[in-house]
Amino acid sequence: MRAIAIENLKGGVGKTVTTISLAHILTETYGKRVLVVDCDGQCNLTRFYLGEVPDTVTLAEVLEGNHDPYWMDNVIGVKPRLLLLPASQELYRLDLAALRRGAAGLTALQDFLEAVAEDGTVDVVLFDCPPGFTAASTAALMAADEIIIPVLMDGFSVEGMTDMLLQVSSMREVNPALRVAGVLINQWHRCPAVTEGERLLRSMLPVFRQTIRRTDKVPESIFLKASVVDYSVTSAASRDYRLLCQEIFGEVDYCGKI
Ligand SMILES: Nc1ncnc2c1ncn2[C@@H]1O[C@H](COP(=O)(O)OP(=O)(O)OP(=O)(O)O)[C@@H](O)[C@H]1O
Ligand SMILES: [Mg+2]
DSSP: OEEEEEOOSSSSSSHHHHHHHHHHHHHHTSOOOEEEEEOOTTOHHHHHHHSSOOSSOOHHHHHHTOSOSSGGGGOEEEETTEEEEOOOTHHHHHHHHHHHHTTTTTTHHHHHHHHHHHHTOOSEEEEEOOSSOOHHHHHHHHHOSEEEEEEESSHHHHHHHHHHHHHHHHHTTTOTTOEEEEEEEESBOSSHHHHHHHHHHHHHSOBOSOOOBOOTHHHHHHHTTOOHHHHOTTSHHHHHHHHHHHHHHOSOOSSOOO
């Protein structure tokens, strides 16, 4: 089982869209069984799948140890082979609680994931992290093996990468296995600032070969509560996410061609 956190300190860089796109390609094309975990009190991923925040167990209860003993009883099937552990605004309250009691409790997600891995029924876990470091994103980085960092090619984002990488290395003190799978350039388009930003970033960091192009099909698809890979199969972003999936997970194995 691979556990991947989609994280950046900056907001609005495409963390949630990337989580959804990878999850849909993995389940639909690769036939993989995927668990997505909404770690964000904004609940974008949860509302994308469920319309509203459910009145059931969410990540906050898992972090506090108030969930059902069997992990599967805490997640919701949202599509064939796709499970969701939803978020709630309770995550904001947890940030304060975590500050008061220190790091204790943040390992609860690690324990939850160990139970998921033991069952052998999930192939990939994707954590949709909030912007910044919160109790939930810290818990996700403690439980994950890899991190994907979506980034936009503006000056602030490129500068912010240094802070992001410092945070990742400090997380290695508690999770030595955590490695950066790659930085993902999102909303790529042809203009001098993007070309220069990309050149700079590639000279400094492990950046995925595949970039995700900017296209109006992405915001359109969000309004319709569809993933761009389903909403517009032929769009640039859809094609790019398929190639990214190949780069991260290798060739399609048993469900056909990309
Ligand atoms: N490839 C793309 N082309 C055009 N628009 C995009 C693309 N990817 C994402 N967007 C748009 O960028 C916005 C932010 O995307 P998203 O919500 O995935 O970012 P995020 O990093 O999860 O944000 P937050 O930090 O608030 O959780 C959305 O309006 C989305 O439609
Ligand atoms: Mg998001």
